[in-house]
Amino acid sequence: MKANWHRNTLIYQIDPSLFYDSNGDGRGDLKGIIRQLDYLQALGVGALWLMPLYRSPFKDAGYDVSDFLALDPRFGSEEDLRQLIVKAGERGIRVILELVVQHTCDQHPWFQRARRDRNSVYRDYYLWSDTPVDDGNQPIFPSVEDSIWQWDEEAGQYYRHLFYRHEPDLNLANPRVVEDIERIMVHWLELGIAGFRLDAASHLVEQAGGGDEEQGVWLLERLYRCMIRINPEGILMGEVDVEPERYSHYFGAGDRLGLVLDFWVNNHIFLALARGEAQPLQRAIARRPAPPDGAHYAVWLRNHDELDLERLSEEEREEVMQAFAPEPDMRLYGRGIRRRLAPMLEGDVRRQALAQSLLLSLPGTPIVRYGEEIGMGDDLSRPERLSVRTPMQWNAEANAGFSSAHHLAAPLIEHGPFAYTHLNVARQQDDPESLLARTRRLLWARSGLSEVGNGEAQLLTADHRAVFAIAHVGQATSVMLANLGPETVEVRLQTDLEGFEEIVSDSPYPAPEGASMSLCGYGYRWFRYAGSEQQQGDRQETADHQ
Template identity: 60%
Template sequence: MRPLWYRNAVIYQVDPSLFRDADGDGWGDLRGITERLDYVRSLGATCIWLMPIYTSPFKDGGYDVSDHLAIDPRFGDFADMVGLLEKAEELGIHVLVELVVQHTSDQHPWFQQARRDRNSPYRDYYVWADEPHETEVKPIFPTVEDSVWTWDEVAQQYYRHCFYRHEPDLNHANPKVREEMYRIMAFWLRLGVSGFRVDAAPYMIERAKAADPREDGHWLLDDMREFVAMRRPEAVLLGEVDVEPEVYSQYFGEGDRMTLLLDFWVNNHLFLALARSEAEPLTRALEEQPQPPEHAQYALWLRNHDELDLERLTEDEREEVMQAFAPEENMRAYHRGIRRRLAPMLGGDERRIAMVHSILFSLPGTPILRYGEEIGMGEDLSRPERLAVRTPMQWSDGPNAGYSQGDPQRFPAPVIDDGPFSYREVNAYAHTLRDDSLLKRTSEMVRMRLSLREIGFGTCRPARVDCKHVLALRYDNGSSVLMLANLSDHEVEVTVEEDDLHDLVDILDDVEYPRPKGRPLVVQLRGYGYRWMRRKEELFG
């Protein structure tokens, strides 16, 4: 495996409980994922990111872990995990798993022993106080939890929790906690995973700083990266780091800390650009954020398993996006985000959804596609909080959307069975029957994206054009690629004000266009159209 495989990769995010149930017990499982890896590979993805598979009460989608070294029986066993890893390796697919060590479930044996005995060695695995006090961390879910402190009758103290009260914070100021984290990482690396998505990284840093203020606690990332590199040099750390862009450098280091950072800054400004049908917010965000070090980069996505968190926007900008894509209160979450899938936000318009996908795959960094986005799945707003976007994969129009042959009463979430986004209307099988389907268009984008060496290893900057509705990015790496997307619903003619870009031909587009002509180059784009172009002489370079 190439050490820098992530530089030119496409990640497919899978929720194991909701992807496919192979044994008929109602829960998605590892065997179900393994049986659908050919689908993932046919899409073009080169890596899957598995959401939590560990033993858990599942009060928070598995992020409330009660045993980091065990697979929850609902997903299968270690033989099933090995089978998945072996099939993935055969297909050239990397596998990332979650590293959820900022907190545990309150059912974790560590916490149960800690709360029973103040003298237990596990007591200091968590953060305790005799009285609640102000901290620099605030509740992550302010409409659900009004404090980061909860009284525990057994412990006779308050324990801290940035997330839900059933997820007490681990104390990374305690070296024994860090040792436990490394045991967990070593175990999964030995099993063969290609790295970790590091959950809630800034809150781990906050506790590390309490033990040693050196580098504001970011020394922990140095240690984590060194630990991984010594055991599996090509493995990556994908950090969930929702902070201001000027702080990104502390998480990247010199390319020796986080390998990839989830780019909330660009994600937020992409949706602001979509709300305005203007490229400026996105091009500004790309120009304002720091360049990553040589061996690190950003990871980009459209929607993930959480709310669309818009905290990187100003209050006015946030409301502008809300009005465009979540006009009803039931569509919003935590006073900061949107709890909808991409397709319903865009009115189910496949032209517009495909255009937005073309932007994802044209941005500098590693794109992440959440399961179901490739077919335009919807959400279930009757489910609370972030669960609205966590529904079973819609494979076909058969019983239970082809997700399971089990009893629907036992499913972790009901299938979407009514409305324009029901499984009878939106499913993977139906998309395979149409040459112009969103699935096929997305697959074309993924494959073309992976074939362009300019994106994986070249430099990117916004190209100069004379139309505010058009996002224009150019990549250079010995050759040049120009990528255009029309954010408006009407046809435009755009002049490309780049003196050296001429004699271009399409390598990917939404429809067949006349070849662009002139100096400067004049290009046609239909409403929500997209075009990727190369110089004719470089077409087979």
């Protein structure tokens, strides 16, 4: 039986080094996450996606791995991870780890042995050439790297690196490499994790297929089979930034990726928000293929990287840039925005809550990045993507309650409208109008709507261009509306809401009159039709949690 839990859960992304420091060394750790599990449970979180924990020199936030089978000591011990898995599980929360196997760091023993000896078995773990080869790929970070090939004096050859030069690419067509990856997976799966987020999944497939995507999908099937032998309900969540017509290669028959991170829809969320019009998002949803049984899309607003807008046309990309990143230092790599959501929306609590409601109404598993629920800001003085990687703001006390150390893993946001002294969890915890309270209500409402994860999504026609409307039809039917514009509107749907119950909204409203209703500027309203006693019981359980 294929896993289905991931279709009806909320995934919360954590940077372990920046979430909570339990031992006063200035860096977040696993015990720190354990201490905050009650907070996460109260949010309605169903799974944690942890950024890399492996041993690393941390030139790239842990994505430069030097030992896949060891935790970096800064995060704690393997027993700490085991305790996190157990204690999170007691609260109904699963744990997903990163699997970063498109490359290693140049300090990894495999690479050190490969560069020293052409006859070593590890030489073929990487991609080497006597001269740079144009294989159609360009540097992922074009403002930092001007080539994907780096000369290595000790090896006497060039090695390929799509990312940074200190991250040599693995040869995933080599069976020995794949066998080692399987050993890595088994090690962590046996601790009880729920699965992996596959970093750079589309590049993994390309490398496994010798440059041919369709020839490389065998790798996903192989990793999937390895996982379900240990955890039959495990999932692989893949970073797949490609055209939507190619998503089917990554889903297969539900025997490849269980969740495809949907950059296509993500880009069009921001195009819709920039225009204040629903049409770009409606068009994007209509174009993506339906996932197979046991698989789904993962949707989000912002993550740990730049907001990569490559799925938009050049004109659309500039439109979004002008709306949300008008200054040059807000942009990155010629394609993206290096800002968090809250500053992009000028700190407007209504608009941020609207964005969360929009995200949670989409067909797909929602992902929320740590701090997004309170509207954390960014630090544009930090280089590249580090601008959106700052410590969690727990309270207004020293170091935002993140750590008792004098020196922190990253600087705090201390000035301006997003400073921790007035934007933090403690300040918003008991304020019913805070972003945290609004987001929590939305998350709990969404957790009670199994039809959003399991049902059929149907885009609805509203007679106002600013209003996004969607229905999810299963054992019950949910109808969700979001006003992407600043003005109050009267809107009429093609669907009569007779018998529907309003379950969450941005503010009190009069009841709909048939198919007509009002929506405040940046407002949202969710309705549900549930006639059976079981469905009414589901509603009551959700209300009790809230």
